[in-house]
Amino acid sequence: MTAATQATMPASATRASRARVDVVALVGGISVAVIGALLLLDVLDALNLRFAALAPIACAAVGGVLLARGLEGGPGRTDAPGEPE
Amino acid sequence: METPPPTDGDQDPTEPVAATPPPQPPPQPRRLTRSRTDRILGGVGGGLAEHLGIDPLLVRFGIGLLVVLTGGAALLLYLAAWLLVPDAPLLAGQAVPPPRSRAATIGGVVVLIVLACIIVPSGIVVGWLAVPFAVLALIGLGVWWLVMGIPDDRTGRGVLLGILLGITILVVSGLLFFAGAAGVAGGGGAVVAAVVLGAGLALIASAFVRPLRWLIVPALALGLGAGTAVAAGVEGVGGSTGEKVYRPASARAILPHYDLGAGHLVVDLRNADLTGEHRVDVEIGAGHAEILVPEGTCVAADLHAGIGGFDVFGHGSGGIDVDRLEDGRAPAGTPRVVVNGDVGLGALTIDHQPSDGWDDNHWNDNHWRNHDRSDTGDNACIGDPGVQG
Numbered sequence: 001m002t003a004a005t006q007a008t009m010p011a012s013a014t015r016a017s018r019a020r021v022d023v024v025a026l027v028g029g030i031s032v033a034v035i036g037a038l039l040l041l042d043v044l045d046a047l048n049l050r051f052a053a054l055a056p057i058a059c060a061a062v063g064g065v066l067l068a069r070g071l072e073g074g075p076g077r078t079d080a081p082g083e084p085e
Numbered sequence: 086m087e088t089p090p091p092t093d094g095d096q097d098p099t100e101p102v103a104a105t106p107p108p109q110p111p112p113q114p115r116r117l118t119r120s121r122t123d124r125i126l127g128g129v130g131g132g133l134a135e136h137l138g139i140d141p142l143l144v145r146f147g148i149g150l151l152v153v154l155t156g157g158a159a160l161l162l163y164l165a166a167w168l169l170v171p172d173a174p175l176l177a178g179q180a181v182p183p184p185r186s187r188a189a190t191i192g193g194v195v196v197l198i199v200l201a202c203i204i205v206p207s208g209i210v211v212g213w214l215a216v217p218f219a220v221l222a223l224i225g226l227g228v229w230w231l232v233m234g235i236p237d238d239r240t241g242r243g244v245l246l247g248i249l250l251g252i253t254i255l256v257v258s259g260l261l262f263f264a265g266a267a268g269v270a271g272g273g274g275a276v277v278a279a280v281v282l283g284a285g286l287a288l289i290a291s292a293f294v295r296p297l298r299w300l301i302v303p304a305l306a307l308g309l310g311a312g313t314a315v316a317a318g319v320e321g322v323g324g325s326t327g328e329k330v331y332r333p334a335s336a337r338a339i340l341p342h343y344d345l346g347a348g349h350l351v352v353d354l355r356n357a358d359l360t361g362e363h364r365v366d367v368e369i370g371a372g373h374a375e376i377l378v379p380e381g382t383c384v385a386a387d388l389h390a391g392i393g394g395f396d397v398f399g400h401g402s403g404g405i406d407v408d409r410l411e412d413g414r415a416p417a418g419t420p421r422v423v424v425n426g427d428v429g430l431g432a433l434t435i436d437h438q439p440s441d442g443w444d445d446n447h448w449n450d451n452h453w454r455n456h457d458r459s460d461t462g463d464n465a466c467i468g469d470p471g472v473q474g
Binding site: 021022023024025026028029030031032033034035036037038039040042043044049050051052053054055057058061062065 | 290315
């Protein structure tokens with residue numbers, strides 16, 4: 001892409017090209033999906049979910065979301081895609 | 086280019102000495118003063134806010150919270166600060182505020198002292214009520230930070246709104262937690278699991294388009310509530326709650342399986358005229374299951390508790406994911422009862438006498454401490470019972 005075409009690109013396209021993955025939502029989604037999948041496997045009798053397994057998984061899920069939130073780049077920064085900067 | 090100032094060693098005595106600025110006095114430490122311009126009672130809150138550089142509304146909210154939490158004792162601290170902390174110095178051109186009349190000052194102090202005397206005796210009660218709310222407010226702040234981030238508006242109004250929003254999210258999440266557990270207990274585990282999995286996939290997809298961060302906390306709450314119920318083993322125990330008492334009058338009347346969703350389950354076999362071996366399965370989602378056997382009975386047990394414990398003839402054990410196996414043999418002519426027990430959240434006891442821990446359906450914490458074993462006998466099995474767990 002030349003500089004001339006980049007200069008004539010609409011602002012929304014430029015913003016979209018710079019869009020990033022929202023790490024907090026991604027980590028939260030993976031955590032929730034893992035818990036949901038484990039629940040489903042338990043319901044289907046594919047595994048027997050007990051506290052010994054659930055407790056560390058729950059801690060890892062909550063801790064992962066908090067970690068992603070904390071590493072996001074400082075207080076108040078929400079560079080989420082789709083949000084105005 | 087500036088020339089460096091001559092030092093004492095190479096100074097030319099013939100040149101005029103440049104006028105040096107007068108020595109600056111050492112910087113004074115910032116003193117806490119009572120504000121003259123932002124004053125409601127004594128200006129303590131306003132002065133503290135100026136000293137810390139934060140919104141006075143936050144300081145006043147904190148003082149109010151402290152007064153409530155300490156049952157009014159903080160009013161005495163406020164009085165002490167009012168008396169000991171000096172007024173802020175007048176700035177140049179600042180008009181001297183009209184002096185508060187001595188009578189008004191004395192009246193204010195008296196009112197505060199009276200209030201403190203009234204509130205302090207009930208401080209413990211107030212504290213018991215207020216501390217959970219304070220903890221809730223802190224958790225609400227944490228949830229708010231997690232969901233919304235730290236906004237630019239950090240004024241008192243913004244923080245209070247954030248706390249309220251955080252608490253709202255927390256309450257909704259708490260309801261979802263119990264809804265997830267209830268869904269699993271009611272046999273809808275597959276639906277709850279599918280909803281949680283769907284929410285997780287939606288969150289993952291949203292991360293690339295438009296993040297739905299608000300969904301994280303409620304989805305986690307729903308999933309963890311359902312997971313707790315699943316791990317506790319209360320899947321499909323149904324909605325039966327309350328107190329259920331079974332007293333089979335003969336060995337034939339003994340059911341192979343007894344269950345209860347939540348509450349107090351009593352299986353009283355003392356009048357069942359036991360002979361030989363009998364198997365009893367007991368399953369309770371949450372609460373207390375009690376199995377009573379006649380004296381001189383050998384009891385073998387295979388027990389599991391998600392969260393809770395067991396008391397078998399006075400020998401207690403408990404914790405998370407507890408298993409206990411007692412596999413004693415019965416002497417000749419001694420009846421043997423084999424108990425297969427599963428407790429999701431709560432306790433299971435096997436004894437000869439009913440527990441005194443349940444009094445009008447209210448659990449008595451002193452039960453475990455005061456339980457007297459001297460008059461209830463023991464397990465009639467022979468050999469090492471082989472307690473595990």
